[in-house]
Amino acid sequence: MKAGGDIMAWADPFFPDPSIPESVKKVLHEAVDQGFASHYSMPIGDLLLRKTLAAYITKRTGLTIDPSRNIIITPGSDSGLLFSMMPFINEGDEVLVPDPSYPSNFLNGKLLGAKTVPVPLFEEDNYQFRIEEFEKRLSPKTKMVLFCHPNNPTTTVFRRKSIEDLCEFVKKHDLILVSDQAFQDHIYDGIEFVHPAVLPGMWERTLTVCSISKGIGLSGFRIGYIYANDVIMDVLYGAAVNVLGASSTLSTIGAIAAIEDTEHLQQNYIKLEKRRRLAYEILHDIPGVRMKMSESGILSWLNISKLGSSEEVVSRLMSEAKILVNQGNPYGEQGKGYIRIVTGCFWDDEAAVERFKRIRSVLLDMAQERNLVN
Incomplete structure (x- = not known):
C-alpha cells in the first residue's frame, strides 16, 4: 500500500x-531464447493450450471436449465472464446473480445495458440456494443466471442439491447459465464439486468460465478459458478477434507447462x-x-x-x-x-x-x- x-x-x-514453479520458468526462458514468443497467438487461443485444457477438463468432468470446437482462451476470467454474456444479453434484459458474489458479476450485466437482479443467499443456509428466491425475482425479461462456483467471497461449494435445483430452474425458464469457476481447483474436506455443464440438459445452455490464476497461482499470466457446446462457441469464436484480441504468447507457453505440472x-x-x-x-x-x-x-x-x-x-x-x-x-x-x-x-x-x-x-x-x- x-x-x-x-x-x-x-x-x-x-x-x-x-x-x-521451476517447470514454468524453464519453458519461459527457452521461449524467450528461441524468440518465437514475440508473435501473436490465435485470437481463440493457441491450439496446444486448448488441447492441454481439453484433456484437463475431460479428466475433471467426464465431458468430451473438442479443443477446436468447445474451448476458447481469454486474457483472464474477468474478460471471459463479460465475453460469455455478450451473445445473450441485450438492453433491458435481466440477469439473476446470487448475493453475495464477485462484484464484477453485478456490474457486467449493467455494462451490457441489462439489469442485474441480486438473489439473496443466507449465512444460516451456508449460502446454499433457496430456489424460491430465484422464482420470486424471475420476470419475462430474465435471460441468464450468473454465479460463482465455488462462491467468491464466501468460499461456499454449492452442494449437489443446490446445483441440481438451480439447473432445473434454468431449464424450466429457458435461461442461460454462466458458471464462474475461477476457484474450482482447491476444494477441501472431500466436498463434492458438481459441474453444472455435466447435468442433463445443461451442456447446451451453460458457459463455464475458468482461469489459471487461483488454483495454479499464476494470476499475472492473465490466462482464462471458457468451455461450452459448439453452437455457443461458434459465436464466441466469431467475435474473438474483435473483443479478446489474443492472449499473451509467452503466458500461453507458461500456462501449458503449469497445467501439465500436476x-x-x-x-x-x-x-x-x-x-x-x-x-x-x-x-x-x-x-x-x-x-x-x-x-x-x-x-x-x-x-x-x-x-x-x-x-x-x-x-x-x-x-x-x-x-x-x-x-x-x-x-x-x-x-x-x-x-x-x-x-x-x-x-x-x-x-x-x-x-x-x-x-x-x-x-x-x-x-x-x-x-x-x-
Whole structure:
C-alpha cells in the first residue's frame, strides 16, 4: 500500500512473493531464447493450450471436449465472464446473480445495458440456494443466471442439491447459465464439486468460465478459458478477434507447462489447505466474530457485524494493523457486516500467521470496546 502495510485484499495467491514453479520458468526462458514468443497467438487461443485444457477438463468432468470446437482462451476470467454474456444479453434484459458474489458479476450485466437482479443467499443456509428466491425475482425479461462456483467471497461449494435445483430452474425458464469457476481447483474436506455443464440438459445452455490464476497461482499470466457446446462457441469464436484480441504468447507457453505440472497443483493444494486452517485457528474464536473454515480456494469470510460496519473494521485494520482487507459491501447487500481476507497471500506460512495475529489483535480490541470479551 502507498501508505505502508500489507495487502490481503487481492485474490492473487502468494502475493507479493515469487511463486512461479521451476517447470514454468524453464519453458519461459527457452521461449524467450528461441524468440518465437514475440508473435501473436490465435485470437481463440493457441491450439496446444486448448488441447492441454481439453484433456484437463475431460479428466475433471467426464465431458468430451473438442479443443477446436468447445474451448476458447481469454486474457483472464474477468474478460471471459463479460465475453460469455455478450451473445445473450441485450438492453433491458435481466440477469439473476446470487448475493453475495464477485462484484464484477453485478456490474457486467449493467455494462451490457441489462439489469442485474441480486438473489439473496443466507449465512444460516451456508449460502446454499433457496430456489424460491430465484422464482420470486424471475420476470419475462430474465435471460441468464450468473454465479460463482465455488462462491467468491464466501468460499461456499454449492452442494449437489443446490446445483441440481438451480439447473432445473434454468431449464424450466429457458435461461442461460454462466458458471464462474475461477476457484474450482482447491476444494477441501472431500466436498463434492458438481459441474453444472455435466447435468442433463445443461451442456447446451451453460458457459463455464475458468482461469489459471487461483488454483495454479499464476494470476499475472492473465490466462482464462471458457468451455461450452459448439453452437455457443461458434459465436464466441466469431467475435474473438474483435473483443479478446489474443492472449499473451509467452503466458500461453507458461500456462501449458503449469497445467501439465500436476505436482505443482498438488503442492499448492497442500499449502493453501494448511493456510485456511491457520487462518481459522487464529481468527474464529474472537468475540463478536462468526467465521466458518473455508470450503475452497484462498479466502476467508468473516461476519464482523457485532464489532461495527465493514467500513469501520477495514479502516481500523488499515490504521492499526497496517493490513488492507476487503469490505463486504461491494459483494452485495448480503455482504454488509462482513470482511473478506485473502488468506492465501504470502508464500511463507509464518509471514501469513504474523498478519493473522495482527488482524486478531485489532478485532479483539474492537470486541473489548463493545464489552464482548468476558
